[in-house]
Amino acid sequence: MTADAPEPDPYIEHRRLLFATAYRMLGSVADAEDVLQDAWLNWSAVDRGSIRHPKAYLVRTVTNLSLNRLTSARATREAYFGTWLPEPLLTSPDIAAETELADTISIAMMVVLETLGPVERAVFLLREVFGYSYAEIAETVRRREPTVRQIAYRAREHVRKRRRRFDADDAQRRRATSRFIEACAGGDVHAVVELLAPEVTAWSDGGGKATAAIRPLHGADRVSRWILGFLRKPELADLTMEPAVINGELGVLAVVGGRVVGALSFDLVDGRIQNLRFQVNPDKLGGLTHENGLARS
Structure with a gap:
């Protein structure tokens, strides 16, 4: 940096980290962007000369804004x-290659965090994700450090018990995704059933604004018939299914006339698809229009 070059604004410098923090906290791209806007307003108004560690201050601001929003959103x-x-x-394919980072933003993990x-x-x-010390976290969430240690232990155990890890390499996932798209395009229920684990479960989120199953569906036959029935809807006659890296993992986008109308994520167990999650709520598809940068630190 030359002597005449302006110092980078800490907010701009750490924006990816701030978005990553807010998104993981809220599970919503739109809400995360709103939090970042509020954080920018706060940052613009503060006396920056009094802030010794801008990055820590910004992360603390975003975390507390996210806490406030998440608390009100739960009801x-x-x-x-x-x-x-x-x-x-x-997300970038580069994130998918970083197994640990990809796991922290997968839809499955986001469901557990909820x-x-x-x-x-x-x-x-x-x-666990950003590697802050207990003392730093205590200052951020305004709790005593021993209390934060207890909370961290309980949360870690909670996630461990609910987050089953599924081991599948990239090649297996690519094959499964390609075969799934082909089977759905062919409309052969038996071909789809062969790709699904017998105990598969499917969740779909339409938010009352798009066709979705209100309750989870269980079993390969029932899930496959529901998928193909959904794809036969007249308004989806021109639908295409495209592979895409969604939340750090290869998944499927449903596209009609160049517009994304749905996203599918799934787990892979012994080469078969398990735990499908369909997002078709139009209000929740804004994050699928372009790649979003995410950061660990």
Whole structure:
């Protein structure tokens, strides 16, 4: 940097980290962007000469804004029509290659994070994903350090018990995705059944604004018939299915006339698809229009 070059604005410098923090806290691209806007307003008004560690200050600001928003959102989500799923986003293939980072933003992990309380979620993310010290987290969430250690332990155990890890290499996932798209395009229920684990479960989130199953569907036959029935809807006659990296994992986008109308994520077990999650709520598809940058630190 030359002597005449202006110092980079810390907010701009750390924006990817701030978005990553807010998104993991809220499970919503739109809400994360709103939080970042509020954080920018706060940052613009503050006396920056009094801030010794801008990055820590900005992360603390975003975390607390997210906590406030998440606390107020929980009642809304409890009254949500049908199944609530996180808002998906396109991510760079580079993230998918970083297994640990990809796991922290997968739809499956976001669903587990939703079962944590707001403070538990913040503590877990700041510690396990972003690597902050207990002292730093205590200052951020305004709790005593021993209390933060207890919260971190409970949250870690909660996630461990609910987050089953599924081992599938990239080649297996590409094959499964390609075969799934081909089977759906062919409309052969038996071909789709062959790709699904017998105990498969499918969740779909339409938010009352798009066709979706209100309750989870269980079993390969039932899930496959529901998928193909959905694809036969007249308004989806021109639908195409395209592979895409969604939340760090290869998934499928449903596209009609160049417009994304749905996103599918799934787990892979012994080469078969399990735990399908369909996001078709039009209000939750904004993060699928372009790649979003995410960061660990």
